[in-house]
Amino acid sequence: MSPPPSSPTRKPLILNGFAMNVVGHISAGLWRHPDDRAADYTNIDYWINLARLLDRGGFESLFIADALGHLDVYQGSSEASLRTAAQSPVNDPMLLVSAMAAATEQLGFGITVSTTYEQPYLLARKFTTLDHLTKGRVAWNIVTSVLDSAARNLGLTEQIEHDERYERAQEFLEVSYKLWEGSWEDGAVLRDRQRGVFTDPTKVHPIGHAGRYYTVPGAHLSQPSPQRTPVLYQAGASSRGSEFAARNAEVVFVGGTNNAAIRRSVEATRARAVEFGRAPDAMRFITAITVVTARTDEEAQAKYKDYLSYASGQAALSLFSAWTGVDWSKYDLDAPLEYIETNAIRSALANLTGIDADRKWTLRQVAEYIGVGGLHPKIVGSPETVADAMETMAEEAGVDGFNIAYAISPGSFEDFVDLVVPELRRRGRIAERTSNAQTLRERLQGPGQRLLRSDHPGAAFRRLAQ
Numbered sequence: 340m341s342p343p344p345s346s347p348t349r350k351p352l353i354l355n356g357f358a359m360n361v362v363g364h365i366s367a368g369l370w371r372h373p374d375d376r377a378a379d380y381t382n383i384d385y386w387i388n389l390a391r392l393l394d395r396g397g398f399e400s401l402f403i404a405d406a407l408g409h410l411d412v413y414q415g416s417s418e419a420s421l422r423t424a425a426q427s428p429v430n431d432p433m434l435l436v437s438a439m440a441a442a443t444e445q446l447g448f449g450i451t452v453s454t455t456y457e458q459p460y461l462l463a464r465k466f467t468t469l470d471h472l473t474k475g476r477v478a479w480n481i482v483t484s485v486l487d488s489a490a491r492n493l494g495l496t497e498q499i500e501h502d503e504r505y506e507r508a509q510e511f512l513e514v515s516y517k518l519w520e521g522s523w524e525d526g527a528v529l530r531d532r533q534r535g536v537f538t539d540p541t542k543v544h545p546i547g548h549a550g551r552y553y554t555v556p557g558a559h560l561s562q563p564s565p566q567r568t569p570v571l572y573q574a575g576a577s578s579r580g581s582e583f584a585a586r587n588a589e590v591v592f593v594g595g596t597n598n599a600a601i602r603r604s605v606e607a608t609r610a611r612a613v614e615f616g617r618a619p620d621a622m623r624f625i626t627a628i629t630v631v632t633a634r635t636d637e638e639a640q641a642k643y644k645d646y647l648s649y650a651s652g653q654a655a656l657s658l659f660s661a662w663t664g665v666d667w668s669k670y671d672l673d674a675p676l677e678y679i680e681t682n683a684i685r686s687a688l689a690n691l692t693g694i695d696a697d698r699k700w701t702l703r704q705v706a707e708y709i710g711v712g713g714l715h716p717k718i719v720g721s722p723e724t725v726a727d728a729m730e731t732m733a734e735e736a737g738v739d740g741f742n743i744a745y746a747i748s749p750g751s752f753e754d755f756v757d758l759v760v761p762e763l764r765r766r767g768r769i770a771e772r773t774s775n776a777q778t779l780r781e782r783l784q785g786p787g788q789r790l791l792r793s794d795h796p797g798a799a800f801r802r803l804a805q
Contacts, residue, residue, distance in 0.1 A: 351770035352733060352763065353590075353625055353740025353783065355402040355449065356393045356752060360432045362424040364404065365713030366629070366746050367658055367706075368651025370424050375747040381430065383438050389749050390439035393446055396756035397769040399782055400447035400478060401439070402572070402592075402742050403432035407456060408488030413653075413660035414668045417488070423654035426661075433465065440473035445772060447779035449478040449572050449590075455504055456484065456493045459514035460555050466569045467519065467561040475565030475778030475789065480572040481587070483508050483580075486661065505579045510550045512587055512797070517546040519568040520791070521803025522559035538562070544803055568791050570779050576604075585611035586796055590623045590783065592742065596716060598735035601626050605737045617794045623783055627742040628729070629712025631719045632754050643711065643719045646746045650710025656702070659709055672703040711746050722762040730768070 362370045362378050370377050379385040393401055409417035409427055420427045436448045448469075452462060469477045483504035484490075490498040499507070527542035548555040573584040574592035584591045585608050593608075595601035605624045613619055631646065633639040656667045698704075711717065718728045729741065745751035763769050770782065778789050791798045 357742035360430040367654035394443040402449040405451035408486035425654040454508040470564035478570035516797035518559040521800040601736035655706035655709040
């Protein structure tokens, strides 16, 4: 049953499509399904059509995950992940965006880029360029990378220690803020044809950064873009990651398998942000769900069962091994997980217990659960059932919206847009589009909020341009 339309807490939900520039993202082996087209990921038309679909559905953005290494924890090699297309092969997400932006009107693009393997001076230019080309519809999902395979192939003998990766990331952001916010004044670009002056050089300032990890003396290469700083997404789950999010993020991607755990993470991060001088409403919180929907609950359950029949146990265990850092090929598929003692496994078991506290999970059951939609909560049902569950989750977990993952692509997104979106619109849960083009930050923070809020730490670097 739908909630009453007069409910005072009903506000538009943030909807992001959740994808990766791969054949198989978090659903294990479903590229084999006859309706799946994700193997066309190397064709730009695939991405243009997906972007148009999400734009039509009122989605705020397409959130594109990324990884910089092979999944090689399972069986000690990348063979299984390559064989089953478990996030392998994987292409660059950033290069997709210009074409998708040209084909859409308001859809934003959240691009995952790691601070560990980039340079702030160059990445700042890339994001500024995309922010210009998209008319202010770009976000950066900031990660620090976790795969040892990435470290080995990008100039390191081993992964940088966890907390130090975040120390580097914080300085990376400081350099970026100086470049985006403080290097070019608002009136620097004159375009004065008569005097032959395009840029007033007195209003372009070197940032003079000399830190522990980065030395960047000069000015930003690019003139200011519509948002200056892209919208900042972040998904750190550790204590250090949550602190980083509290300092920097405008949208926080909160993982979790049950509403109570997600709410605890939301409230803790928000409280920490307030300690850093930010307002309680400075951030938006999203979590991920996988939706399988059809016109009736029975049809949706049948569809879910069909999807499960195509899931790959090897692909699921390749993903689970990469996510936990444990080679699950060494363990009995039918042994209860609670008897396996390592810190990583305890954490994984805690997440699974959140799904079903009374269930004694075996590795075989974990692989089956991951098969459709990974470890994220799954909602299977009619449009009304899905909308009810999303509203309940938003209320109980305290989140502002969702990353919508797929079982098959683009079919899962098509089902959601054609079936669930009309029901969410009826309930007032999809933000109304204005006739005026808005930046992504305005869609998330409100009309006129094109730049970083004044309480965001990055805004303090505007003083460099004064």
